[in-house]
Amino acid sequence: MLFFTQCFGAVLDLIHLRFQHYKAKRVFSAAGQLVCVVNPTHSLKYAPTRCAAAQASTEQGILPPCHHPEAVHDPQLVPCTCPLFSCPWEGHLEVVVSHLRQTHRINILQGAEIVFLATDMHLPAPMDWIIMHSCLGHQFLLVLRKQEKYEGHPQFFATMMLIGTPSQANNFTYRLELNRNQRRLKWEATPRSILECVDSVISDGDCLVLNTSLAQLFSDNGSLAIGIAITTSKVHSSEAEM
Amino acid sequence: MLFFTQCFGAVLDLIHLRFQHYKAKRVFSAAGQLVCVVNPTHSLKYAPTRCAAAQASTEQGILPPCHHPEAVHDPQLVPCTCPLFSCPWEGHLEVVVSHLRQTHRINILQGAEIVFLATDMHLPAPMDWIIMHSCLGHQFLLVLRKQEKYEGHPQFFATMMLIGTPSQANNFTYRLELNRNQRRLKWEATPRSILECVDSVISDGDCLVLNTSLAQLFSDNGSLAIGIAITTSKVHSSEAEM
Numbered sequence: 001m002l003f004f005t006q007c008f009g010a011v012l013d014l015i016h017l018r019f020q021h022y023k024a025k026r027v028f029s030a031a032g033q034l035v036c037v038v039n040p041t042h043s044l045k046y047a048p049t050r051c052a053a054a055q056a057s058t059e060q061g062i063l064p065p066c067h068h069p070e071a072v073h074d075p076q077l078v079p080c081t082c083p084l085f086s087c088p089w090e091g092h093l094e095v096v097v098s099h100l101r102q103t104h105r106i107n108i109l110q111g112a113e114i115v116f117l118a119t120d121m122h123l124p125a126p127m128d129w130i131i132m133h134s135c136l137g138h139q140f141l142l143v144l145r146k147q148e149k150y151e152g153h154p155q156f157f158a159t160m161m162l163i164g165t166p167s168q169a170n171n172f173t174y175r176l177e178l179n180r181n182q183r184r185l186k187w188e189a190t191p192r193s194i195l196e197c198v199d200s201v202i203s204d205g206d207c208l209v210l211n212t213s214l215a216q217l218f219s220d221n222g223s224l225a226i227g228i229a230i231t232t233s234k235v236h237s238s239e240a241e242m
Numbered sequence: 243m244l245f246f247t248q249c250f251g252a253v254l255d256l257i258h259l260r261f262q263h264y265k266a267k268r269v270f271s272a273a274g275q276l277v278c279v280v281n282p283t284h285s286l287k288y289a290p291t292r293c294a295a296a297q298a299s300t301e302q303g304i305l306p307p308c309h310h311p312e313a314v315h316d317p318q319l320v321p322c323t324c325p326l327f328s329c330p331w332e333g334h335l336e337v338v339v340s341h342l343r344q345t346h347r348i349n350i351l352q353g354a355e356i357v358f359l360a361t362d363m364h365l366p367a368p369m370d371w372i373i374m375h376s377c378l379g380h381q382f383l384l385v386l387r388k389q390e391k392y393e394g395h396p397q398f399f400a401t402m403m404l405i406g407t408p409s410q411a412n413n414f415t416y417r418l419e420l421n422r423n424q425r426r427l428k429w430e431a432t433p434r435s436i437l438e439c440v441d442s443v444i445s446d447g448d449c450l451v452l453n454t455s456l457a458q459l460f461s462d463n464g465s466l467a468i469g470i471a472i473t474t475s476k477v478h479s480s481e482a483e484m
Contacts, residue, residue, distance in 0.1 A: 182432050184429070185428070186427070187427055188425065188426040205454075209453055
């Protein structure tokens with residue numbers, strides 16, 4: 001009996017996911033983009049001040065690990081960059097992606113333009129929605145975080161990090177786009193390197209920021225569809241004419 | 243002596259304004275857009291709950307005045323829509339623009355694309371930056387407001403209102419664009435009618451919202467340049483394909 005109840009639950013879940021996928025496709029069908037349904041994960045290592053020291057060193061041009069700084073002796077080794085779990089792993093930059101996939105089960109998607117469909121936006125902060133995105137010969141980490149910077153006022157922060165060095169990151173531009181109810185919000189920026197620590201990017205507010213009312217305006221039945229595009233960097237047209 | 247000191251002050255002010263104008267032009271020179279330097283005004287009538295009743299009636303399809311509801315007997319008359327001052331004036335929608343220009347000294351600019359250069363962004367909330375914008379045969383009111391929704395955490399809210407009815411407003415789309423430091427933020431929406439009350443649009447958060455850190459990233463020396471474009475409405479491309 002329990003087995004049949006579980007089967008029925010699983011089928012319902014599948015139907016629900018399929019329905020969400022279909023809805024996102026309707027909205028972002030323009031370029032036949034891939035839609036990826038991303039469920040939230042409660043961050044197990046959330047600590048806002050964790051990266052203060054790391055950030056200070058980054059500003060001085062040194063690229064420290066995000067945590068366990070005392071453990072890194074070989075400068076070629078980087079710590080685990082997973083925003084969700086405190087993990088003692090460290091390794092070369094080239095194997096960060098396979099570590100994130102295998103150990104932390106973070107999905108990876110291919111394609112220049114994809115749709116990130118974050119479900120269950122109503123769940124209480126802190127919460128993270130994470131995927132990796134493979135594109136233009138590199139891998140990127142997309143993080144959407146629900147966090148209460150000011151107590152009782154959760155906000156959503158979305159950013160894209162290159163799994164690579166800061167100088168490699170400067171070669172790209174990423175775009176996050178929300179589009180619903182005759183409203184459109186676009187954020188374009190150069191991705192930051194994963195070595196700079198996602199927590200400090202979010203605490204600096206140098207990313208797409210949504211307060212709860214805007215997130216609700218762009219959500220559909222508790223899910224937020226974010227269109228993502230990555231291009232190789234060109235100097236923004238109006239700045240180039242300076 | 244006092245006269246010479248004042249003259250010298252005035253010349254310095256002019257040089258400062260000219261410099262700001264030049265800087266904004268450098269950033270937004272692409273389409274030969276008009277740059278309008280807008281100084282802040284401390285709102286003299288700020289009261290967040292003022293429009294609660296008005297908003298409730300608007301949701302029921304009635305368009306009430308924003309304040310002094312008891313004074314409006316002729317349904318063709320609308321109250322003064324100036325977001326800055328509590329003003330007992332009321333008149334027909336067609337003469338709101340001339341009232342705002344003459345009585346409240348709000349500037350009006352012509353052109354489909356203009357740059358709104360808000361100065362002195364550091365001044366404490368509540369503060370408003372306001373101009374009117376004449377375009378496509380209609381007049382729009384652009385309001386940038388610095389306000390503390392949460393005590394100690396000022397935010398910036400920018401919206402565009404049509405000086406006309408809600409059904410006329412549905413024919414347009416406005417775009418606000420910030421562009422600096424290899425970051426770009428765009429907000430596109432249908433303007434709301436001035437009859438819906440700017441205070442309720444801002445308290446709903448249905449507008450471009452910037453927290454202090456983002457506003458600083460986009461500001462240059464305390465001034466924020468917002469590129470503004472108005473077009474006649476077409477259903478957003480990806481929604482049209484639904």
